[in-house]
Amino acid sequence: MSIPLILAVAFVVFLGALTRTTFGFGEAVVSMPLLTLLPIHLHTSVSLMGLVGLTVASLAVATGWRHMERKALIPLVFAALVGIPIGLVMVTIVPTKIMTGLLGIALMAYGTYSLTRHFLISTETKDRLHHPLWGVLFGFASGVFGSAYNFNGVPVAVYGSIRGWHPNNFRSTMQAYFFISGTLIVAGQGMSGMWDIHMFTLYLCSLPAMVTAIIVGTILHRKIPTVKFQRYVFLLIATLGVVLFVKSTI
Structure with a gap:
C-alpha cells in the first residue's frame, strides 16, 4: 500500500469526520463517493467508514450525552435492529446504483422543499412526528441503508430536522444513535467478511486525521448560530442528495 494512497484516504476520512462532527451526520455520503475514486475495494471502503463513524460517535457521546433526546432514541434503535439484517x-440483491439513486432523489426533494419554505414545518406535522411509530419508520430505514451502504445517518437526520431538534440535541442524539447502531453495523460487517488487513491499516493511519477533524468540527459547531443550523442541515441534505444521484448515474 503506497504512501500517496494512505494520505489520500486520510484526507477523505478527515472530510467525512469533519462533516459528521460539525453537523452530526453525513460522513459516509461525503467520503464514500471520494473513496470510490481510489484503488480500494468497495467492501474495504464500506467497512472503513463504518469503523470511522463508530469512532467519531463514541468520542462525541462521551462529551454530549446530556443533550440526548432519549425518548426519541429508543424507537430509532430498536427499529434499526430489524433493518440491519435486511x-x-x-446489498446482495438490489443493485447499489438503484438504491443510491432513489435515496438521492428523496433527499434532494426533501432538502429543496425545506429550504424553500418560509417556516420549517407546520405544528400539525410536528405533532404527528412525535408519535413513536415515526421513530420506528426512520430507524428501520436507517438500519437498512446503514448496513447495506453506510448511509444510516441520513434517515435519522431527516427525522431530527423535521422534529425541529435544537442543534445540541440534534448532534448529541445523532451521535448516540450512531454509537449504538454503528456498533451493530460494524459487527455485522465483520461477521459477513467485509474486514481485511488493508481496512485496519487505513484505519490506523487515518486516526490523526480523525482527531483533527473532531477538534475542528467541534469548534465549528459551536460557532454556528442556532437559527441558521437547520438551514445548513437542509442544505447539506439536498447537497448529499445531488451527490448520491450523480453517483448512481455514473
Missing part, C-alpha cells in the same frame, strides 16, 4: 441481505 440491509445486509438487500
Whole structure:
C-alpha cells in the first residue's frame, strides 16, 4: 500500500469526520463517493467508514450525552435492529446504483422543499412526528441503508430536522444513535467478511486525521448560530442528495 494512497484516504476520512462532527451526520455520503475514486475495494471502503463513524460517535457521546433526546432514541434503535439484517441481505440483491439513486432523489426533494419554505414545518406535522411509530419508520430505514451502504445517518437526520431538534440535541442524539447502531453495523460487517488487513491499516493511519477533524468540527459547531443550523442541515441534505444521484448515474 503506497504512501500517496494512505494520505489520500486520510484526507477523505478527515472530510467525512469533519462533516459528521460539525453537523452530526453525513460522513459516509461525503467520503464514500471520494473513496470510490481510489484503488480500494468497495467492501474495504464500506467497512472503513463504518469503523470511522463508530469512532467519531463514541468520542462525541462521551462529551454530549446530556443533550440526548432519549425518548426519541429508543424507537430509532430498536427499529434499526430489524433493518440491519435486511440491509445486509438487500446489498446482495438490489443493485447499489438503484438504491443510491432513489435515496438521492428523496433527499434532494426533501432538502429543496425545506429550504424553500418560509417556516420549517407546520405544528400539525410536528405533532404527528412525535408519535413513536415515526421513530420506528426512520430507524428501520436507517438500519437498512446503514448496513447495506453506510448511509444510516441520513434517515435519522431527516427525522431530527423535521422534529425541529435544537442543534445540541440534534448532534448529541445523532451521535448516540450512531454509537449504538454503528456498533451493530460494524459487527455485522465483520461477521459477513467485509474486514481485511488493508481496512485496519487505513484505519490506523487515518486516526490523526480523525482527531483533527473532531477538534475542528467541534469548534465549528459551536460557532454556528442556532437559527441558521437547520438551514445548513437542509442544505447539506439536498447537497448529499445531488451527490448520491450523480453517483448512481455514473
